[in-house]
Amino acid sequence: MNIDKSKVFNFPNKVSAARLVLSIFVCVLIPMKFYWAALILFVLAAGTDWLDGWYARKYNMVTKLGRVLDPFCDKVLICGTFILLAVEMNSALFPWWGKVAGWMAVIVVARELLVTVLRSMIEGAGGDFSAKMAGKLKMWFQCIAAGASLLALAMSGSGTDVPIWLLVTIAVSVWVAVVSTLQSGWNYVVAASGFVLDQVED
Numbered sequence: 044m045n046i047d048k049s050k051v052f053n054f055p056n057k058v059s060a061a062r063l064v065l066s067i068f069v070c071v072l073i074p075m076k077f078y079w080a081a082l083i084l085f086v087l088a089a090g091t092d093w094l095d096g097w098y099a100r101k102y103n104m105v106t107k108l109g110r111v112l113d114p115f116c117d118k119v120l121i122c123g124t125f126i127l128l129a130v131e132m133n134s135a136l137f138p139w140w141g142k143v144a145g146w147m148a149v150i151v152v153a154r155e156l157l158v159t160v161l162r163s164m165i166e167g168a169g170g171d172f173s174a175k176m177a178g179k180l181k182m183w184f185q186c187i188a189a190g191a192s193l194l195a196l197a198m199s200g201s202g203t204d205v206p207i208w209l210l211v212t213i214a215v216s217v218w219v220a221v222v223s224t225l226q227s228g229w230n231y232v233v234a235a236s237g238f239v240l241d242q243v244e245d
Contacts, residue, residue, distance in 0.1 A: 055099035062091040066120035073127040078197035141210035154228040177227040188216035
C-alpha cells in the first residue's frame with residue numbers, strides 16, 4: 044500500500060516534531076542552568092502547540108499521526124519542565140509558596156499518564172477522546188506557571204533579585220495550574236466512565 048508522505052508528514056506534524064526537538068533541548072538546558080536559553084525555547088515550543096492545532100483544523104490536515112504526536116509533544120514539554128523545575132527551585136532560594144514543588148510535578152505527570160491510558164482505551168474502542176476546553180486551559184495555565192518559574196530562575200541565576208510580583212505570579216499560576224490539572228483529569232475520567240457504561244449497555 045502506497046502512503047502519501049506529504050499528507051502524513053504535513054506542515055502541522057512537522058511543527059509538532061519541531062516542538063518535540065525544542066522540548067528536549069529545554070529539558071537539557073534546565074539542569075545545565077542555562078535558564079535564559081531554556082525560557083526562550085520553552086516559549087517557542089509552547090507557541091507551536093497553538094500553531095499546529097489551528098493550522099490542522101483550518102486547512103483540514105488532521106491526521107492519525109498528528110492526533111498522537113501533538114499530545115505526546117505536549118507531555119514531553121510540560122512533564123519534563125515541571126519535573127526539572129521542581130528540582131531546580133528546590134535547590135534555589137525560593138519561598139515555599141512561590142515555586143514548583145515536587146508533589147505538584149507528580150500531579151502533572153500522573154494526570155498526563157492517566158489521560159494517555161484513557162485516550163488509548165477509548166479511541167481503541169472506536170470512541171472520540173478529543174481534547175476538551177478544560178484540557179486546553181490547563182495547558183495554558185501550566186505554560187504560564189512554567190514560563191514564570193523559568194524567568195525567576197534566570198533572574199536568580201544572573202544575580203538579580205526576583206521581584207515579589209514575579210513570585211506572586213508563580214504562586215498564583217502554579218496553584219491554578221494544579222487545580223485545573225486535577226479538574227481536567229477528573230473530567231476525562233467522567234467522560235471515559237460514561238463511554239464504558241454506554242458500551243456495556245449496548
